[in-house]
Amino acid sequence: MDAPPIIVVGNGISGVTFARHFRKNSTKPLLIISKETPYFFSRTALMYVYMGHLRWEDTQPYERNFWKKNKLDLLQGTVTHINPKEKKITLSDESILSYDSLVIATGSLPNKFGWPGENLTGVQGFYSKQDLDSLEDFSATTNEAVIVGGGLIGVELAEMLHSRGKKVTFLVRENSFWNNVLPKGESELINQHLLKHGIDLRLSTNLSEIIEDKTGRVKAIRTDSGEIISCQFVGLTAGVKPNIDFLKNTDIATNRGILVNKYLETNQTSIYAIGDCSEQQEPQVGRRPIEAVWYTGRMMGETLAQTLTGNKKAYRPGHWFNSAKFFDIEYQTYGLVAAQTENFEKHFHWKHPIENVAITIAYDQNTKQFLGINTFGIRMRHELFDQMLYEKKSIFYVIEQLANCNFDPEFFESFEEEILQKFNKEFNTEIKLKKKSWKVIFKNIMP
Template identity: 30%
Template sequence: MSKPRLVLIGNGMAGVRTVEELLKIKPDHYDITIFGAEPHPNYNRILLSPVLAGEMGVKDIILNELDWYAENKITLHTGKQIKTIDRVNRKVVAEDGTEEYYDRLLIATGSTPFMLPIPGNDLPGVIGYRDIKDTDEMIDAAARHKHAVVIGGGLLGLEAANGLKLRGMDVTVVHIGPWLLERQLDEVAGKMLQKSLEDKGLKFLLETQTEALIQGESGRVAAIRFKGGMQIPADLVVMAAGIRPNYTLAEKSGIYCNRGIVVNDTMQTYDPKVYAVGECVSHRGIAYGLVAPLFEQAKVAANHLAGYGIGRYTGSVTSTKLKVTGIDLFSAGDYMGGKDTEEIVLNDPHGGVYKKLVIKDNKLVGGVMYGDTADGPWYFQLLKDQRDIHDIRDSLIFGQNLVGDVGHAGNSKAAEMADSAEVCGCNGVTKGTIVQAIKAKGLFTLDEVKKHTKAASSCGSCAGLVEQILASTIGGAYTPAAVDSKPVCGCTDHSHKKVREAIFGQHLTSKEAVFKALEWKTPNGCDKCRPAVNYYLISSWPHEAKDDPQSRFINERAHANIQKDGTYSVVPRMWGGLTTPAELRAIADAAEKYKVPTVKVTGGQRIDLLGVKKEDLPAMWADLNAAGMVSGHAYGKSIRTVKTCVGAEHCRFGTQLAMSMGVKLEKMLFDMYAPHKVKLAVSGCPRNCAEAGIKDVGVIGVDSGYELYIGGNGGIKTEVAQFLCKVKSDEEVMEYSGAFLQLYREEGWYLERTCHYMDRVGLDTIKSKILEDEEGRKAYYARLLDSLKDAKDPWATSREEQPIKQFIPIKLEA
């Protein structure tokens, strides 16, 4: 049987993206034919401005070379405009007579520039700004003529004006509005932008209406006249006064249109065999002109074309960035504000920095930034996540660094960084490499950049910075997904939140059940989702869900830490950092017996035996077990260590028995599996020698009891723990910190440290659950104790209960 036929009208970004998404999830499902009116393969329209400005060439912006179409067996007709859609016979007809039958039709005809209905709008030298042809015409005009006029002071108009100026023309921008970019900026930012552009040599005529274009002797446009009679010379007129969705073709074929092709949330038109995406579409009454929403639409359309029928497009919040080198502006959401909103404004006209954040009901609803846009993506993320900001409100305007959520503090100004500057310290990736990859390979998401450059793919601390580089390179095309809805990995469209809810809500107790219930796209997941799902199963259904060793990273399977040469490190537990001469002797004996090359004291007050062969692990554990020691879990997403100072036991300043408190906590939490590693510390007095301020839970003894701090981190990004509360007794320390850790275990996403979790939900949420709700706190604490009630030493169980085959190599005789 032959495959169903899919025909795409429009070889642009939205349409081809849909095909790409479709090929990703269901390759070989359709025979695909694409019609493009332009003579080029699919290219990145957003980057036409850099081409005009001479910063890139046409070659650089091609997204899919002709080879791509051939490799995917797509029939491509370039330079062929479709004349009619015959819905009765399910075929399309091109102007040159080419016909193609379809089973599914995808319309992505984009938009056309709006040409002002004024005399002379069809003269030679009067153009819109939409495609490569227009760009070429502008480049050509710049070489031969002097005076350019751009009508329209929006994003596109300003980018055109800037490009023409860089190509040596004398450029005037005519704008009907009271300030530039009034759809993106408020008046203050608009005026600042105008000033910067004037400094670059552009001229502006605001609140000016064009009346006519006047023909010169050569037949080409020669001048422009405004209402009121003023006239200036113009050898080139670029109309950038807005775009109009291109839906005439669809409308002629009888498909319902209303200022765009009307589609539902699955991107289907009124004809169920016909889908539409992109700028030609009217979705819930909105036609989007930025690329980010179009990509979201593409994803949904592809899913439905593939016949999976999951996913709805529910509209987008958009942000914009102007791609004019040397000018930084960013705007998102409701940037004007109104009577039920509040505003936080930072205005430094002399320094050229202006920021305005619009807040409603303690949530960010919009903002404008000019001059310093480094935090734009972060604000946009807060906005999309609907994050309650009242706990960070006092420093919000100063950006993410001050609130404290980026690695490499002070290094967040992506746009100003030199190309040679190292962005990813783990993998040695420079800004230049990242920008190059984004442009050359047409990358649009953080995940794509991670895959192609390896930046942010190890420790992840530079992810924010990479996102900023992405945003500053592709501008409005970049849009971060709301944290809540980011898919776990490529195997699923579901987010961590959704997966957790499904496991708990539907009482799923095995990974197979999860993959089935949530329609996983891969048969058994991948290295990203399987460990996450395994954790969610066990933390949701302790004693019921069975641990799957093959879903654990090797360290948790081998109960030791893999090293770069494939050997392992062994760390015996020393409760609260305490040990004995007998234990030390046993450790020394084991080190000698198994020829351990390196013995080291760790940051968490333990002894690390490095360079152990995997096959020696079970015997070494047996020796250590015999001396009364158990696994230190120095390898797991689990309780690691409780570090202590000597406390009132010995210290002349000590107010509380820190060592004994530490041992109690560590015994309580032994073998606790968590979204990520968990470290605690107990100090006996506020001198805090155990460094409790950078631990997931820090306990500081004071004369009247203990102070509890949570969410600290001394690693990738140093994060000071936040004060949670003060308690009186050891039992309370255990109850409050246990309850907090259980909350984190139940709500944290896999690989999210407590500081990230806290950053996501806010300290107030945690306080309301742990401090204000006594019953709730006791329930969290009880659930923690219950899930740990039969905790066993993994070294002993691994030796005694599980097959230990994995440790034994098979010898091959010659």
């Protein structure tokens, strides 16, 4: 009898990264099961398919023969139940499969909050390939769209619909865009940028009801102020939640997500969880229990592959980092920059008087230790900031090294001198920029 395989449930970045790295060090059979698509694709590229910048096949990083060549078996199906005691899973077609170890990497689902009409035709989130397909179907008969929830997915969806000439109304509960994450100056920068792009940004506005027409499709929404806004499509982008409903009748411990320890182990022997669906029981200081981010999913996959090939390794994500785009403004964040400063944290903020370029540097007001940085419109080197955070450098050191931190000064305008001038004035210092040094750069970016 053949040995049962390692089974991975979910073929997103977490599951596929695990499978690839597992295969580098083990010849054990491995099966990837996915409900969504038969092959792995880049989820962050979905918006560019809709906007016509990519074809669907361009989102798939690996050729079709990659999986067979690397002896990674694929199955498109839906897992409906897990039996940890017998080490078996049940699929929606009632077939039963045995596993050696089980890796759950089922990702996220868009949040719904019980709004009247949230299940009408023309109302959806934006996360999956199926969401892309349904959005495409609705687009031909959509002239007006409403987006509910002001986060990164909401901005992506606004840009997508705007690219097709749709009138977009964007409902944001907060009094400034994403101001639970971004400091005031940065949040206001994005407010103005969205408005300049023709997005009807409604701050301090909540959804009250989604109204249907005679066919069961959305025809309008009502806000909490009673205003009725005509629309043929509603995008629900008020965050995501772990996709774990299929675990309700199992002994696998869950909270918001699947509870795991630092080795990504659940409370059940030989069952692990990685990516958006997992919840750290003891998260690293400065990190959240659930982090639905591409980078963290990839790191979890790499880490667990080490453990299941004989090199038990704890998940240590290090310092927080992320990147995104707000239409044509690139955003990067390294370390921790609080939306509102409290206790010891202070911010140095610089914004270009005309262009959509800005930075905020967080530091300890007592020790001047560098805590984190947000950048808008300036592409910076992740590795350098990561090293500065590990070495607990001062904000003065960070300012001195701005030329080295700038990722592509040869192709874009540099703003180091303007930033330095404001910094010296605010801090009453006479710091000078260090000349760009490839030695310093490669010291930090080479393994």
